[in-house]
Amino acid sequence: MVVIGNEILSGKVVDGNSGLLARELRELGVSLDRVVVIPDDTETIADTVARYSAEFDVVFTSGGVGPTHDDITIGAVAIAFDREVVIHPELRRLLDGWIDGDLTPAHLKMAEVPAGAELVADEHFRFPTVMIENVYVLPGIPEIFKAKVAGLRDRLRGQPWYLRQIYVSSDEAAIAPSLDATLEAFSELLLGSYPRLDRSEYSVKLTLESRDEQYVDAALDDLVGRLPAGSVLRVER
Amino acid sequence: MVVIGNEILSGKVVDGNSGLLARELRELGVSLDRVVVIPDDTETIADTVARYSAEFDVVFTSGGVGPTHDDITIGAVAIAFDREVVIHPELRRLLDGWIDGDLTPAHLKMAEVPAGAELVADEHFRFPTVMIENVYVLPGIPEIFKAKVAGLRDRLRGQPWYLRQIYVSSDEAAIAPSLDATLEAFSELLLGSYPRLDRSEYSVKLTLESRDEQYVDAALDDLVGRLPAGSVLRVER
Numbered sequence: 343m344v345v346i347g348n349e350i351l352s353g354k355v356v357d358g359n360s361g362l363l364a365r366e367l368r369e370l371g372v373s374l375d376r377v378v379v380i381p382d383d384t385e386t387i388a389d390t391v392a393r394y395s396a397e398f399d400v401v402f403t404s405g406g407v408g409p410t411h412d413d414i415t416i417g418a419v420a421i422a423f424d425r426e427v428v429i430h431p432e433l434r435r436l437l438d439g440w441i442d443g444d445l446t447p448a449h450l451k452m453a454e455v456p457a458g459a460e461l462v463a464d465e466h467f468r469f470p471t472v473m474i475e476n477v478y479v480l481p482g483i484p485e486i487f488k489a490k491v492a493g494l495r496d497r498l499r500g501q502p503w504y505l506r507q508i509y510v511s512s513d514e515a516a517i518a519p520s521l522d523a524t525l526e527a528f529s530e531l532l533l534g535s536y537p538r539l540d541r542s543e544y545s546v547k548l549t550l551e552s553r554d555e556q557y558v559d560a561a562l563d564d565l566v567g568r569l570p571a572g573s574v575l576r577v578e579r
Numbered sequence: 580m581v582v583i584g585n586e587i588l589s590g591k592v593v594d595g596n597s598g599l600l601a602r603e604l605r606e607l608g609v610s611l612d613r614v615v616v617i618p619d620d621t622e623t624i625a626d627t628v629a630r631y632s633a634e635f636d637v638v639f640t641s642g643g644v645g646p647t648h649d650d651i652t653i654g655a656v657a658i659a660f661d662r663e664v665v666i667h668p669e670l671r672r673l674l675d676g677w678i679d680g681d682l683t684p685a686h687l688k689m690a691e692v693p694a695g696a697e698l699v700a701d702e703h704f705r706f707p708t709v710m711i712e713n714v715y716v717l718p719g720i721p722e723i724f725k726a727k728v729a730g731l732r733d734r735l736r737g738q739p740w741y742l743r744q745i746y747v748s749s750d751e752a753a754i755a756p757s758l759d760a761t762l763e764a765f766s767e768l769l770l771g772s773y774p775r776l777d778r779s780e781y782s783v784k785l786t787l788e789s790r791d792e793q794y795v796d797a798a799l800d801d802l803v804g805r806l807p808a809g810s811v812l813r814v815e816r
Contacts, residue, residue: 348769348771349771349773349786350598350601350614351601351610351611351612351613351614352601352605352610352611352740352788353598353601353602353603353604353605353606353611354605354742354771354786355773356598357598360616361587361590361593361594364587364588364589364590365590366590367590368589368590368591369590373588373589374588374589374590375588375618376588376615376616376617377587377588377614377615377616378613378614378615378616379597379613379614379615380613381612408751408772408774409751409752409755410751410754410755410758410772411755411758411759411762411770411772412770412771412772446752446755447755448751448752448753448755448756449752451755452752483774483776485776485777486776503589505591514645514646514647514685515646515678515683515685515686515689516685517647518646518647518648518683518684518685518688519685521647521648522648525648532585533648533649534585534586534591534649535645535647535648535649536586536592537645537720539720539722539723540722549586549591551589
């Protein structure tokens with residue numbers, strides 16, 4: 343995911359779109375491998391999109407889409423793929439239906455796409471998303487970002503992950519040997535260890551994940567058996 | 580900023596450290612140019628840190644520091660700079676003071692640093708930060724991350740930014756020509772345009788920024804004069 347946002351880098355706005363996409367993709371069984379927040383700068387956007395498009399299966403951009411001077415994402419993505427910027431007739435038709443009176447140049451900017459882009463839409467075609475090569479171009483406004491991601495669910499769905507969690511009362515240093523031993527026996531396990539310092543009811547939360555449900559449950563049993571006696575507060579299956 | 584965090588990419592935890600660092604740096608007059616969230620993977624961390632260290636003046640990492648198997652940042656940063664991992668005597672001394680009894684291998688892991696790293700600390704030396712080349716290695720636990728960043732303030736301070744804001748009732752398409760005209764006259768101005776879709780009292784918030792206070796105020800007057808009559812709801816100086 344490429345987040346385009348001076349407002350985020352300067353601390354004026356907290357980015358919620360990356361967290362939303364992370365949760366959506368997780369639910370769909372799709373791994374999110376990278377999130378980068380970059381400034382509103384055409385060259386930086388073009389370079390980043392070109393590199394991520396080559397390195398990853400799918401790229402999402404967030405932000406910089408709209409009618410004003412700082413909405414430069416479409417132009418930058420066009421440069422990334424060496425395309426012209428053109429007016430998409432379907433987007434123009436949608437805008438014509440939404441806007442009273444003639445479309446101004448600022449309105450028309452919202453119908454611009456890199457040449458060869460396709461529009462991806464759910465059955466309602468209320469929020470079509472511009473897609474070029476393997477890049478989905480999404481707006482930064484949270485409500486629209488969310489609606490467009492929801493419209494893409496059926497295209498993105500993968501194989502689900504199974505998550506188990508253990509809450510323990512010991513500190514990380516005390517449980518580290520148990521974690522190492524379980525990882526030796528279950529090398530494919532995704533095992534996370536997250537300490538809490540505020541006064542909560544547990545000291546460390548352990549997360550166990552796999553795309554194989556039997557495997558994660560076997561690893562869970564193994565680890566619970568290895569942890570220091572009396573340290574397991576709760577197990578979530 | 581390089582955020583190391585499977586838990587963030589998988590949507591289980593919302594990263595608050597990047598927002599905190601963005602706000603802190605902004606207050607100190609330092610530009611944050613990039614935030615990237617990457618998985619807990621040694622090669623990815625080493626590659627990213629090496630690249631960012633060469634490209635930017637200063638790099639902060641967040642996460643992957645501690646006593647367990649998933650705390651791999653120190654080793655990865657060592658690889659980025661082609662160093663060995665060694666036990667830092669000062670960190671070992673601090674741990675000896677905190678821990679009852681002998682230090683275990685898991686405890687000692689918390690004293691590891693890339694060879695040649697220095698410890699940066701405020702006068703209390705309660706939260707020394709590992710620094711190697713131009714990279715500050717910070718832990719992911721929000722409370723400690725915050726305390727360590729606070730301890731670095733005096734080292735990081737730069738030239739302040741001046742921010743002015745205009746709240747308008749018109750939509751972005753209607754004000755785009757005014758924004759373009761002001762940018763033509765004030766080409767150094769950082770001008771942001773942020774529409775709100777929820778039913779708030781304004782339609783668009785405009786942010787004007789510069790490191791020159793007189794310049795941003797002149798640009799503000801210029802833009803207020805150009806915006807459509809009656810569209811300016813409020814100006815924040």
